[in-house]
Amino acid sequence: MAQALKEIENRRTRYRVTDPGGGWDGVAYVRYFTCAKGDVAAYRASGAELADGAVLPVKWGGVATSYGYDPRLQEVIDEQPEVSAMALLRTVWISINVV
DSSP: OOOOEEEEEOOOOEEEEETTTTTTTEEEEEEEEEEEGGGGHHHHHHHHHTSSOOOOOOOOOOOSSTOOOOEEEEEEOSSSSSSSEEEEEEEEEEEEOOO
């Protein structure tokens, strides 16, 4: 059983994203998490919070109502050096507004 993801809340960031000529803009939400290195694959494969296209949970700053655009997971990047037993994951969730 994978241990719970622990968010590093003071590293939360967000920024505007756009696709010139693509007809959309949006907001990227960057979140950092730690977990045991062996648990990364389990989180990615389980269909849970870090599955491709997963909606950003409200507890991590996601949209709380059905009136907003739910940010969807785009990337999970392991940024931790190999010598550590813990994984540091940078996640990028993007909510897109069609223009």
